[in-house]
Amino acid sequence: MSEGEQAIHSEAEIVYRLTGLTCADCAAKFEREVKKTPGVVDARVNFGASKLTIRGEELSREQINRLGAFDGIRVEEDPVEDGQVIPWYRERQALLTGGSLLLILFALGAKGVGAPQSLVVGLFLSAVITGGWETAQKGLPGLFRLRFDMNALMTVAVAGAIGIGYWEEAAVVAFLFGVSETLQVYTSGKARSSLKSLLDLAPRKAAIRRQGEELILPVEEVEVGDILLVRPGEKLAMDGRVTVGMSSVNQAAITGESVPVFKETGDEVFAGSLNGDGFLEVEVTKRAEETTLSKIISMVEEAQEKRAPAQAFVDSFSKVYTPAILLLSLAILLIKPTWFGIPWTDALYDALALLIVACPCALVVSTPMAIVSAIGNAARNGVLIKGGIYLETVGSLNVIAFDKTGTLTRGEPVVKEVVTFNGADRHQVLAIAASMESMSEHPLARAVVRLAEAEGIVPAGAEEFQAHPGRGAEAVVDGRLHRIGSPRWMLPDDISGEIRERIEELEDRGYTVVCLGAEDRLLAVFALADEVRDTSREAVRELKQAGIHPVMLTGDNNRTARAIAAEVGVDEYRGELLPQDKLEAVQELKPSRGRIAMVGDGVNDAPAMAAADTGIAMGGAGTDTALETSDIVLMADDLAKLPFTVRLSRAALGIIRQNITFSLVTKFLAVYLVFPGWLTLWLAIFADMGATILVTLNSIRLLKVKP
Template identity: 40%
Template sequence: MAATNQARYKVGGMDCASCATKIDTAVRRMAGVEDVSVSVASGTMTVTHDGSSDFSAIEKRVAGLGYSLRALGRKTAAAEFPISPARGEKGHSHGHHHHGAHDHSHHDHAEIEGLHGHDHGPTDGPWWKSPKGRLTILTGLALVAAYGIGHLIPAYDTYIFTAAMLIGLLPIARRAFMAALAGTPFSIEMLMTIAAVGAVIIDASEEAAAVVFLFLVGELLEGVAARKARRSIQSLTALVPKNALLEVNGQTREVPAETLSVGSVILVRPGDRISADGVIIAGESSIDEAPVTGESTPVAKGAGDNVFAGTINGDAALRVRVTAAAEDNTIARVVRLVEEAQEKKAPTERFIDRFSRYYTPGVVVVAALVAILPPLAAGTDWGEWVYKGLAILLIGCPCALVISTPAAIAASLSSGARRGLLMKGGAVLENLGRITAVALDKTGTLTSGRPEVTDVIAFGRNAEDVLRLAAALETGSSHPLAAAILAKAAEDEVEIPAASDARALGGKGVTAVVDGQEVFLGSPKAAAERVPLPMAHSRRIAALNDEGNTVSVLVVGGVPAGAIAMRDEPRADARAGLKALADAGVKTVMLTGDNARTASAIGAELGIEVRAELMPQDKQRIVGELKREGFVVGKVGDGINDAPALAAADVGIAMGGGTDVALETADAAVLHGRVGDIAGMIALSKRTMRNIYQNIAIALGLKAVFLVTTIIGITGLWPAILADTGATVLVTINALRLLRVRV
């Protein structure tokens, strides 16, 4: 099969879903175009073509609709950042963002800015410098001048106001005509043009001029709000420093951060932002991860720990080996993920889209009937009813309704991402609020995933001596239990003696000579094979096992010397997080492959129902059982051994620190791994849905009120356009409140 080519553009002036739909419809009809993906969130358009497309024609078609374009290159498609589609979202292809070699063989276009009459423009810079802003200001000045001149020459005020109106209307009419040719006849611009021209015909040119100006003001406000929402997530990219200190052959030099390659070693000074994702190879410091994960408390990290680009180094220099190129670091992937998620429509949004396709033509029919039927049937005044029909045409503009859902979802996804809560699309965001049961993995989800020493028991020696000798045996080992013992020794500042003749005994333990004596550390069963354990010691070990501990027994010179108990401890926030879920009315259950005794001990401590000793297919089966019982199930895990259960759940949530698995396996991800953030996600979803319902009520409610008042003669054209513009602005402002939500 031939390779599929793609062309990407930056689109200026695209402020809402209606804009994206017009562009999609227009470009999809062009010769050679196989697919089109228009992203309002990132302001881009990706055109998939067969190689025969006329790019100049495509660009002129989009520019004709009133949008500026800047070519971002041509290349062969390659799915660099695959993301599992949200369940229930078939038939939508909102392409991935690709990075790679650009083929400029077709051409290299500069930004295609405003042909005459294009009042859409670049989204950067202050609003008054944009073509849309300049047109709005010019139309407003013309309207003010028309009022002044019209009072001085009242006999010509109709012509004066008509001239003022045309300054703003001509660009709108041109866009309406181009949209109609491109397959969108019932656009907001077309309704506006019909209403304005009709108003002039019935000698209401003053109102027509004011209506055009108010329409432009509404579009301008919508654009400003859209830019604010877009920048809220794009601002994350500003967290990554522009430069890095690259270490080569023991020397450091400053280089652009975007040039760092995987495997490079960088020096991060105290107080500096880390310029790339990587792993610490030397140094210990506290890292402020709040910019990326929202975690308010700095995290202590040392050699072997992962760090993220954009986080802030604390009080000591670090040497970091880069593990991801600039375009693949955590922040870049989060931004891409959110931009793509914003294009995955929620069920509510898809319903509104379908509704609006019939709603707008319906409004045109109703407006025509209002204008024609009363004069024909009852002989009433034509001018009065045509005026009312034109007002209804403006009232029926669908902008506020169409933007009501995507504006709230975009703001919510951005708000969540800035706090380390990633959701892959509107459907996921909507489903989170419906969750009534959450199944959580134990290791790495409810617990830290790393064993910690809980007890050091001495049998005839002091506890420090037991820890000292055990640490001597484990020095150099990478086993998790060995790491726990060594960490405890370091914490207690124990001086570790040298060991010789160290040998690992498969499945039993380790032995070595320390201080001239043979020392063994291993399981209680293996220790009992070497020396008899007194009943008192055996009972103590059994009690520790019942509490979920793994116990290693130390034998020195053929005599039991002590025992060390270790356990994967619950996360500090686990109890509070589970309580938050319970308070929200959500059932919780632990699903783990660990042994029943350990799992039950952790479950009893956290107060959660436990299902233990499960294989991956068992977890999947239990999720299915919960769903059959009527629960909407969220599955929380690490995205690897929990993959079948994550896929079976209504919403799969991965816990992790920005790893590929955490970002790509599940429907949602919690970057900083706090259990409480699961409840935060659910709360954000419910808050978003309330916001969406409020927006729909505002949009339809204002239209209903003004529809009635227009028909009975209380309101006219001015209030009609205010009903549409005002509803759009109110809906957008209400949605933007979600950007300030703390979760």
């Protein structure tokens, strides 16, 4: 292998799924340990997705398990290869905690009936060993390395309690910590369940036909061009295009649509969708790692790493908090006996109690767990949010600017009226217009061509076609130069009153007018309408109720813009805008109106979306450009998901604030109680681990926010 090939090989990225990742602070320590490993160029731990990404040489499962042993972090076993996953209540930690409780009950019973002190102490010590064994195994190595994580601090606290004869409290503290560890595993898993469910959406194997032979293969071995065989009631394993059959397909997992979509030959289908009652043959168009579902999963997991602004405060505070509490514990141990004459055993007890609240677990986990729950919930409902920063931004928006075509409207205009002038024949002008528009990809052009085809009109031949972006086109048809396009471009300012009045009347009714002319003569005008989406009016109404001001930006003329804006309930609109004009409009609105989002198709509106605080793309399913160019993607063409996203964001912001406030108040209250000697070991562990569990449970509430 050459040096260049070795360099490329050493920079390869390897992803490991992890278990036991319940403490964000411990996850950061684990990441630092992995980075120190020889051969590792870089390492990232994604706490929300429970994932480790290593750049460099591949590490064995045993190496990673050894590096994460200080907090029980391990590489996840593959449930397909290694059997059923063990339920949380049958994990080793849960069983040891249950055993510790039984021993404590036996000890209390023995104490109550007057059993010998040695028996009572022996039972309490047995409870300490049983309940605290896992903690000590993780904590002792940390102590030797002066790494004061929660396990190390708990080990010191329990050992100290035993040293001064507090057998009963030592046992109860070891048991309560075991309970909290078990509950953290459960609650963390619950918060990540929305992400885990995405991973389980698509089958791991697929039935295909290749060269006339039917095979069952792992999805990684399926190639583009293979024919996927999908029976009624089965999930699609790959993205593709239907070649045989028709069926209703439930693609809620990808787009969030609640109603199954009818699919027939030529239609696109997505991995993770559920086939209805028809048999389908699907030509595979993307490899397993390139499917829309794979991209969604990848982007949702990467979103956990794009930290919300609130996380910056938490990280800064955590770096100062733990060292400060450790110094305060030492000060209490030295000052109370020296200055106040308090027995050193009582001072040591107070210092040990304070040690337990030294680890900022609740605070560190307060923001990422809320972000995980919210982003996972959004993904399951057809909204892809690419990071915590965008989740926070949406909740504080003041203005949402909408593109009209394809966003507020369906994006498929139809010709409503054809008005001829100067004795022109309808059949003739349709043939001329269709011949010119057949060379264009513009939605208005396609509408004219569809009308001609529907009426059985054969387009005339067009030559020397030339497009004029934003205006129209011209070409030679039947030996004469014809032009087709907007009235502003086509007609002189002094056009006759009858023609101008007719055009203005059509525009006042909300139609987009396209003119067809031959040299210096107007032949016809086509009145086209783009139907408003069923969800647009309700979405705009809900956004206005939420205090967000909607604005419509469109390239259509002002009369058409006014009619559409009135129909959907938008009070402010701007018409006759080119793409650069939309960009300028967004830049103009930001300083005066506050935070602004731009909703568009992710292609033509890309400059305006990039300039906005948040870019929101419509219809991302199967559209790579929309997935890549925006901050938030509505996977289906459903604007109803926009108010849901705003509500989810605001709920997430509220819960993050609640979590941070509760964590800080709990910590400061625990520190305050230590000075009069009211902070017991029991209270300390409730203050620390109880707060961690409560903020996680509070974050899980975000899973219940629905469209």
